[in-house]
Amino acid sequence: MGKCCSLQCLRCEEELHRQERLRNHERIRLKPGHIPYCDPCKGPNGHSPGVRQRATVRCQTCKTNLCLECQKRTHSGGNKRRHPVTVYHVPKVDGSLEEEEMDVETQRKKMTEKVVSFLLVDENEEIQVTNEEDFIRKLDCKPDQNLKVVSIFGNTGDGKSHTLNHTFFYGREVFKTSPAQESCTVGVWAAYDPVHKVAVIDTEGLLGATVNLSQRTRLLLKVLAISDLVIYRTHADRLHNDLFKFLGDASEAYLKHFTKELKATTARCGLDVPLSTLGPAVIIFHETVHTQLLGSGE
Numbered sequence: 001m002g003k004c005c006s007l008q009c010l011r012c013e014e015e016l017h018r019q020e021r022l023r024n025h026e027r028i029r030l031k032p033g034h035i036p037y038c039d040p041c042k043g044p045n046g047h048s049p050g051v052r053q054r055a056t057v058r059c060q061t062c063k064t065n066l067c068l069e070c071q072k073r074t075h076s077g078g079n080k081r082r083h084p085v086t087v088y089h090v091p092k093v094d095g096s097l098e099e100e101e102m103d104v105e106t107q108r109k110k111m112t113e114k115v116v117s118f119l120l121v122d123e124n125e126e127i128q129v130t131n132e133e134d135f136i137r138k139l140d141c142k143p144d145q146n147l148k149v150v151s152i153f154g155n156t157g158d159g160k161s162h163t164l165n166h167t168f169f170y171g172r173e174v175f176k177t178s179p180a181q182e183s184c185t186v187g188v189w190a191a192y193d194p195v196h197k198v199a200v201i202d203t204e205g206l207l208g209a210t211v212n213l214s215q216r217t218r219l220l221l222k223v224l225a226i227s228d229l230v231i232y233r234t235h236a237d238r239l240h241n242d243l244f245k246f247l248g249d250a251s252e253a254y255l256k257h258f259t260k261e262l263k264a265t266t267a268r269c270g271l272d273v274p275l276s277t278l279g280p281a282v283i284i285f286h287e288t289v290h291t292q293l294l295g296s297g298e
């Protein structure tokens with residue numbers, strides 16, 4: 001379908017557009033089961049005066065596609081009643097047509113509609129899934145699926161849950177958000193993003209009111225150990241020293257406790273890289289008001 005204003009099979013399309021005057025025509029490739037719009041429904045200049053209907057039949061004599069109403073109006077009397085017609089099976093493909101016409105973003109949004117988060121580890125560092133099957137069931141992914149793990153860190157109230165909801169789930173409150181001073185995320189929560197095929201992990205904020213700060217830091221270090229990508233979320237105008245100290249401590253602890261496993265991984269996969277490159281990548285999501293972003297100068 002294209003500037004010729006006609007539907008063509010593959011062979012006809014090739015033959016027609018070999019001609020010099022037709023070579024530059026824009027064409028749209030139609031998927032199997034495509035049902036055209038009703039031709040008489042079109043207004044002047046090819047524009048529809050109202051909602052265009054899908055054709056239910058094609059008149060072989062008139063060479064036109066007709067919806068049910070237009071067929072009754074134009075072919076219910078006279079000689080046209082005897083015109084042979086080909087019926088389009090609308091009920092069978094109607095759903096798939098809607099799916100085809102739905103834009104990619106709408107399809108992705110639909111995929112995330114049923115996603116819910118679940119508590120993975122509570123504030124006492126106790127894991128809340130009983131076994132591997134329970135974890136897969138709660139995450140709602142396939143058992144043999146390879147997933148990347150994306151986690152987020154930052155101070156309490158810096159909008160970590162809000163960031164994840166808008167980055168991966170089109171603004172749906174998969175992870176709980178709150179305008180209150182207290183941290184609304186206690187422990188570690190997880191959800192599966194079916195669009196990007198990643199396990200998303202939301203963590204309790206740093207520097208919030210807590211009885212045991214070292215316990216919270218230890219919990220965050222455990223999450224870092226299983227992450228492929230870490231987002232450090234901050235609203236502070238300046239990047240404070242505690243951010244770099246936390247990341248430095250985490251990197252040191254990671255190498256200290258996982259050197260053996262990392263060496264085994266490099267040998268198994270045939271990687272000739274420094275061990276430090278096997279840790280998670282870090283994105284600093286720095287939202288400022290009056291200050292230049294890190295790296296925007298030199």
